[in-house]
Amino acid sequence: MKNTGFLLNLYRKSVSITLMIKAISCDFWGTLAVSNPAFKAARAAFLSDYTDADAEHTIRHVDDWCSVIEENYTLVVFKPEHRFFLFFQMLGIDPVKTDYYDLKEKIESLFIKHPPIFDEKVSELLKEAYAKQIKIVITTNTGFMSGELLRKIIREKIAAFDVIASNEIGAAKPNPLIFSAAMQAIGNIRREDVLHIGDNHLTDIKGAA
Template sequence: MRLLEATEKYKHISFDLWLTLIKSNPEYKLHRNRLFKDFFAISQPIETVSAAIRKFDVLTNSINEKVTKNFDTYEIYYLILDHLGVPIDSYNRQQLAQFYLETEALLMQYKPLLLQDSLPNFLQQLVADGKTLNILSNTAFIKGSSLRKIIEHYELAPYFAFQLYSDEVGFSKPGFQIYENAYSHIQQLGNIEKQEVLHVGDNKVSDYDGALAYGFNAYLLTQETIYESKLQSPQNYRSA
């Protein structure tokens, strides 16, 4: 079943963000890692710095999925600095905030890319069909406030009734709390039952299993199931 067809019987469609609507610009990470090395005066090679950033990106995301809380961006910075042998007392919160502003400037210079060029038309079709939409995304290095700017840049914001990011609500997918938060917003849009919500995402644990456990329905995106592609197997789509 194609995604557009899968949405037909639902009143509301919830979307993950990364690898569902957008994907990273590889140039951004290269420049961000170099900035991290230079800003914090790290003497180790850029390859070591990049590996440390990747390590704690994956680790904190995994922990967030398990405990369903949310690591603060600055907490992740401190973990990386400690791992690289930099005393965390060397930098205060104000300095970390300045570093974040510089990374956000890089983000706007090397913006994430739309997962597919057809995405705006796809969202427009859903809204034209009378459906309401939202974004529900875990965050790590990039805060929700910055991601909203990316959504605005691509002129996608008008399609979404609301956007929820884990750093703003304090909870992460696949936890009950963040889905409950989303559903409380959905209910404000109209008389929409849980089973009338379809959550779409690329992460089996956070987006598929998490949505189903809460009581939503779920659609798992893969490289073969993006938007108008056919599903690999019935397991990619489930109606509770």
């Protein structure tokens, strides 16, 4: 993953030699984990059957479009329900006539059945830091899955980390608000003593600067 190896080395050097890192903010998608191909396939099959249309292409288009807008107009946050609204609109289906909550429940069950694939090196780094009483916060733009669900998955797979999610904060990375929320969750630690780990130059490196 882009920049991850460098940051892992930087973190290990900082903790073991200078002891300057007191907390870590870590991106989720693309850094700590990637989407499970089995989930994408199951979701596409379910939505194609549900809509009788090419769901895979459409949902990917909606996700990409929303992400670009969020990253450039960071106070515009598309919650999962907004993304599904756009998805149905693009297929010419009236979203009002769909049972969103039933749909949400079924897709979330697929997500739990086929959870994200966690990067072993980053996961091990965070576990090691957590064991050393270093505060860990996951800072993420959420996409189609809510912060609540991501929080559940992360805590089941790794540890009880705080999760700062764009759909709950109302701001997306690289907006400073989401990083300010991360600092509030971290507590009484100086900003310069916090390391942010991420894979995206705009949302992570520029955003956390």
